[in-house]
Amino acid sequence: METTATRTADTCAGPPQGDRRPDGQDMYTISEVVALTGLSAHTLRWYERIGLMPHIDRSHTGQRRYRNRDLDWLALVGKLRLTGMPVADMVRYAELVRAGDHTYAERFALLKATREDVLARIAELQGTLAVLDRKIDFYADAGRALASERSR
Amino acid sequence: METTATRTADTCAGPPQGDRRPDGQDMYTISEVVALTGLSAHTLRWYERIGLMPHIDRSHTGQRRYRNRDLDWLALVGKLRLTGMPVADMVRYAELVRAGDHTYAERFALLKATREDVLARIAELQGTLAVLDRKIDFYADAGRALASERSR
DNA sequence: TAGGACCTTGGAGTGCGCTCCAAGCAAGCG
DNA sequence: CGCTTGCTTGGAGCGCACTCCAAGGTCCTA
The missing domain is CATH 1.20.5 (Single alpha-helices involved in coiled-coils or other helix-helix interfaces)
Structure with missing residues (x-):
């Protein structure tokens, strides 16, 4: 029952993190993610460029479509940022998850x-x-x- | 008895801060302050340039001679720095003290x-x-x- | 008096974490 | 159709807190 959960350890360790997001078909434009996280669109794209984000889905026209797991990841990144952890270390962690x-x-x-x-x-x-x-x-x-x- | 103490509120509020420094005639070269504080000489001079330090005494040839009250001030600055307070805010505080x-x-x-x-x-x-x-x-x-x- | 360690200055450079720009594409509306 | 709004990209720019450099003066020990 929990063996598949190991695959999602870095997006939902425990209950789904509480934050509001209308589950069903979860898809968010970048501006929705801006509203939910408080990060700027610039920063979100920059996080992606430097390898801090997992692969983000795209619409048929190439626009980003974030999913709940991406928001969970961003919540973790936000927490780690509060600790003063350098972005480079978070990138390292992201690489480990991808590996x-x-x-x-x-x-x-x-x-x-x-x-x-x-x-x-x-x-x-x-x-x-x-x-x-x-x-x-x-x-x-x-x-x-x-x-x-x-x-x- | 305590009215003169108001003049030193920002260098010795309470007992003399504990840190080692051989009282008697207190004078430290910049490299001694580097050793005591862990800051670099560059940083100490930079703090002075931006107005974060009170006036620092000079030797007859123009070299800095720090005093115990300067070390106390640097200890406070170090603590405030740990809180993430911007240097500009500390400068503001320093200006208030000077004022x-x-x-x-x-x-x-x-x-x-x-x-x-x-x-x-x-x-x-x-x-x-x-x-x-x-x-x-x-x-x-x-x-x-x-x-x-x-x-x- | 010589040598080396240490000090002085103004200004330039660095690394981090964004932040913004210009140019262009795509969707929705009257 | 044009207009607006929102998204895309690579690359340049920014603010902060240092950090370092070059060129020179001073201190100490022998």
């Missing part, structure tokens, strides 16, 4: 390394938050001191 | 806004972490499925 099932181990390792990066970045930000909070407290105190000085 | 005490309110607001940004970014990263974890679980399961398939 087939024998790259599972490498993809798995890449995901786990990325997870560690994200944890480290969260820790960094919490350190920064602490500094910021100290400074904010200081400013609040200084503000009160100035106020009481003025009223003296 | 004097009457910019307290604006600096305070800027710090609080930055704090909110950091919180939002942490939340984003935690969302990404959740996606990553789902994917990692999926890959782990798929790996086990493939293994048991091979052994069948």
